[in-house]
Every structure is written in structure tokens, then in C-alpha cells.
Amino acid sequence: MDAVENKDNNIDKRKKHKGKHDKPKPLEDMEVDHWLIVPSPNEECLLEVSSFSTLFPQYREKYLQEAWPEVKSALKGHAIACELDLVKGSMTVSTTRKTRDPYIIVKARDLIKLLSRSVPAKQALKILNDEMQCDIIKIGGLVRNKEKFVKRRQRLIGPNSSTLKALEILTHCYILVQGNSVSAMGSFKGLKQVRRVVEECMLNKMHPVYNIKVLLMKKNLASNPELANENWDRFLPKFKKKNVKQKKVKTKEKKEYTPFPPPQPPSKIDMQLESGEYFLSDKKKSAKKWLEKQEKQAEKTAENKRKREEAFKAPEEAQMQNDDKNHKDDIAAMAASLKNKAKEFGNRKSATDEINAEMYIAAPGQSSKKKQKN
Incomplete structure (x- = not known):
């Protein structure tokens, strides 16, 4: 019996040792509604001031000036201060002492971002909803x-x-x-x-x-x-995704690499030195230029004259020799055909002369062919 009592005492001691971990937890209390939203008291909730600012393009300046009173009144209902700086071209939102919702400043930041990206004010103010x-x-x-x-x-x-x-x-x-x-x-x-x-x-x-x-x-x-x-x-x-044939880019052939630079083209003075014009006097230079100009003018006038004469040039006549030969051949052929026809006609006439007349005369005891037909 003493042994059994000692075992029970030991079990009680163990339970007391583990009991500190078995305390009821607040979430296990079914009578309390933990999802109930309790309105915050009127005391200050936010210890620090949070602010966000964003820039906007110049073409949005006029529209934001007109829509800013509406934006300001909407943010005032959530205790958010806002400022429109037209000199710097920026919009700023910040929390105040009366701000109760800590997440509303993030919504206000999204609002000014949308306004700067040309979203209408009525549509952008919907972002304040949860x-x-x-x-x-x-x-x-x-x-x-x-x-x-x-x-x-x-x-x-x-x-x-x-x-x-x-x-x-x-x-x-x-x-x-x-x-x-x-x-x-x-x-x-x-x-x-x-x-x-x-x-x-x-x-x-x-x-x-x-x-x-x-x-x-x-x-x-x-x-x-x-x-x-x-x-x-x-x-x-x-x-x-279909593989569409793309146009082949034309690549230029690469030239062989040479470490030396290309030869320098001769200058005007070098060309004059080669031709000997550099050593001529001014009068001779002007005379040479004038002669060259006269030669060019003469060539030009000759070419223009040739072009004008081409318009009055008579066209080449067709050669008539071949036509005469063909005409003579046609006449000879016609003469030969007429001779042949004449011969044929003469042969027919001689054949009619040889016809026997007795064939057409009826015998005394016979009737003629015409009468038999009748």
C-alpha cells in the first residue's frame, strides 16, 4: 500500500510540474469573438508622422488644380493631410494626430500615384475603399x-x-x-x-x-x-507560337585588316606641282583657264548643234530593188499560168471537132434519144 501511495504522489508532482504549459489560451475561449472589429478610442494611435510624395507631369497641372478640393475633402474624412505643390510639381500626403487607421496612408499614397498617371479623380478616389x-x-x-x-x-x-x-x-x-x-x-x-x-x-x-x-x-x-x-x-x-521566317539581314563583307592607314590623297598643290602649273605666272594661269573654258564651250555648242540637226534629218528610205524583183517574178508566174490555161482550152476545142455526128442521128427503125426520153 505504501508503494501505491508513493506512485500517486509522484504522478501529482509531475502534473504540477507540467501544469504551467497547460494554461488556457485566449484564442481557445469560444465565448469571445476575436474577429469583431472594435472601434479605436479617441486617443492618439499613431506615434510617428508618415508621409509620401510623388511628382506629376506638367500637362496634369491644370486638371489637378481643378480636382484638388474634391481630393482634399475625401482625404480629410480619413484624417489625412494633403498638399499640392505647383512650383516643384509634386503631391504630398501625410498622417495627422487624428488618424486612426494606419493603412489609410498607403491608400492615400496609391491615390496620388494614380492621379499623376492621368486617372480621373472620381475613379482614383475609389482606391480609398477596402x-x-x-x-x-x-x-x-x-x-x-x-x-x-x-x-x-x-x-x-x-x-x-x-x-x-x-x-x-x-x-x-x-x-x-x-x-x-x-x-x-x-x-x-x-x-x-x-x-x-x-x-x-x-x-x-x-x-x-x-x-x-x-x-x-x-x-x-x-x-x-x-x-x-x-x-x-x-x-x-x-x-x-509559329516560327515565322524573318528577313535575312544583309551583312557587308569585312575587309582584311591592315595596320597601316590608307594612302593620303594628293592635295591641290601637289597636283599643280606635278602638272607644272604651280610655277606659272598669274597671267599664264588665267590664259590657260580661259583656253580651257573656250574648249568646253566649243564642245558644248557642237553637241547642241548635233542634237538640233537630228530633228531635221530625213528618215532613211526603204530599198526598192527587192520589191522590183518580186514584182517581176509575180508577172512571169501569171504569164506562165495564162499560157497553160490557153493550151488546155485549145485541147478541149480539138476534142469537140473529132466528135462523130452519127451518134446523134437516129436510124430509120429507131427513135432518137430525145424522143425516147419523152
């Missing part, structure tokens, strides 16, 4: 060639902004293409889809129309409850 997020996609550094960049950006927008509108409807996001950036506003899922489509378009990986087709098929599959939890890879189209 459900709305924004993403600024910088596309300027994705393409080096300026012509290719402009073409791909226009491909993203589409004719009459049709591609951009279709993308907005499918992703439920607001999209604005301005300069070297694309501003998008919406849910996290929609912003992720927009970024993928924009980057693939600018990097020439896939045309935005094909991405829109894929998004449309995903939307139809998500609406079907039977296929909502299945893998959709077998339903989605797979677009293969």
Missing part, C-alpha cells in the same frame, strides 16, 4: 525598340479600345494605358490577370486576344457547378 486595390505596371523598360513598343502598346489597346474594354469586363478591373505605364484598379485576382496579360503582350509571348479567349472559357467553366472543382487544362486551348 475592397479596391491598385497595380501600376511599368511597360517602358520591357521593350527597347521604340517602334516595337508603340505597336505592342497599340495591340494591347486594340481598335477603338475594344481589346481593353473586353479585358476590363472579364477581369472586373479599371485599366488605363498612359505613356510608359498601365494603371489598373480592382480585386487582387483581377489585377493578377491584368498584369499577366500586359506583360505577355509587351514581351511578345502571346497576343491579348488569345488571353481574352482563355479568360472567357475560364469564366464559362467556373459558372458550371460540375466542373467548378476540376482541372481545366483539358478544356483550355493551347496556342503554339
Whole structure:
């Protein structure tokens, strides 16, 4: 019995030793609603002042001046101070003593970023809502060639902004293409889809129309409850990139490398020294120039005269010898044919002379052929 009591005492001691780790945790209390949002007290919450500033282009200055009172009143409701500096061309937002929400300064930073990228003020103020997020996609550094960049950006927008509108409807996001950036506003899922489509378009990986087709098929599959939890890879189209033959760049043949520089062309003085003109006097030089000028003028006048005379030159007549020979041959052939015809006609006449008349005379006991016919 003593041994059993000793064992129980030892177990109690162990329990007491481990009991400090078995205390009830605050999250295990089911009576307390830990997800309940409790409004903060009126005391100061933020110990430090946070501020963000961004620059804006000069062409946005007039619009921001007009829309700034509306922006200021919207930020004042969240206890955020804002300032528009037209001299430096910047917008600044900062927290105040009355600010209660610590994340609202990040929303205010996104607001001024959107305003500087030509997003309308009414649309940009929606970013202050908790459900709305924004993403600024910088596309300027994705393409080096300026012509290719402009073409791909226009491909993203589409004719009459049709591609951009279709993308907005499918992703439920607001999209604005301005300069070297694309501003998008919406849910996290929609912003992720927009970024993928924009980057693939600018990097020439896939045309935005094909991405829109894929998004449309995903939307139809998500609406079907039977296929909502299945893998959709077998339903989605797979677009293969075709190898298009590119134009071969003409490369110039490289010349053999020579360490020596090319020979220097002779100067004007060197040429005069070779011809001996350098040692002539000024009078002889002027006389020589005048003679050369007269020779050139004579050559020019002779050439002009020759061109004028060509217009009055009579055309060459065709040779008539061959025509006369052909004509004589034709007459001889006609004479020979006429002689042959005359001979034939004479032969026919002699044949008629030899005809026996008795054949046409009827015998006394016979009737003539004409009478027999009758």
C-alpha cells in the first residue's frame, strides 16, 4: 500500500510540474469573438508622422488644380493631410494626430500615384475603399525598340479600345494605358490577370486576344457547378507560337585588316606641282583657264548643234530593188499560168471537132434519144 501511495504522489508532482504549459489560451475561449472589429478610442494611435510624395507631369497641372478640393475633402474624412505643390510639381500626403487607421496612408499614397498617371479623380478616389486595390505596371523598360513598343502598346489597346474594354469586363478591373505605364484598379485576382496579360503582350509571348479567349472559357467553366472543382487544362486551348521566317539581314563583307592607314590623297598643290602649273605666272594661269573654258564651250555648242540637226534629218528610205524583183517574178508566174490555161482550152476545142455526128442521128427503125426520153 505504501508503494501505491508513493506512485500517486509522484504522478501529482509531475502534473504540477507540467501544469504551467497547460494554461488556457485566449484564442481557445469560444465565448469571445476575436474577429469583431472594435472601434479605436479617441486617443492618439499613431506615434510617428508618415508621409509620401510623388511628382506629376506638367500637362496634369491644370486638371489637378481643378480636382484638388474634391481630393482634399475625401482625404480629410480619413484624417489625412494633403498638399499640392505647383512650383516643384509634386503631391504630398501625410498622417495627422487624428488618424486612426494606419493603412489609410498607403491608400492615400496609391491615390496620388494614380492621379499623376492621368486617372480621373472620381475613379482614383475609389482606391480609398477596402475592397479596391491598385497595380501600376511599368511597360517602358520591357521593350527597347521604340517602334516595337508603340505597336505592342497599340495591340494591347486594340481598335477603338475594344481589346481593353473586353479585358476590363472579364477581369472586373479599371485599366488605363498612359505613356510608359498601365494603371489598373480592382480585386487582387483581377489585377493578377491584368498584369499577366500586359506583360505577355509587351514581351511578345502571346497576343491579348488569345488571353481574352482563355479568360472567357475560364469564366464559362467556373459558372458550371460540375466542373467548378476540376482541372481545366483539358478544356483550355493551347496556342503554339509559329516560327515565322524573318528577313535575312544583309551583312557587308569585312575587309582584311591592315595596320597601316590608307594612302593620303594628293592635295591641290601637289597636283599643280606635278602638272607644272604651280610655277606659272598669274597671267599664264588665267590664259590657260580661259583656253580651257573656250574648249568646253566649243564642245558644248557642237553637241547642241548635233542634237538640233537630228530633228531635221530625213528618215532613211526603204530599198526598192527587192520589191522590183518580186514584182517581176509575180508577172512571169501569171504569164506562165495564162499560157497553160490557153493550151488546155485549145485541147478541149480539138476534142469537140473529132466528135462523130452519127451518134446523134437516129436510124430509120429507131427513135432518137430525145424522143425516147419523152
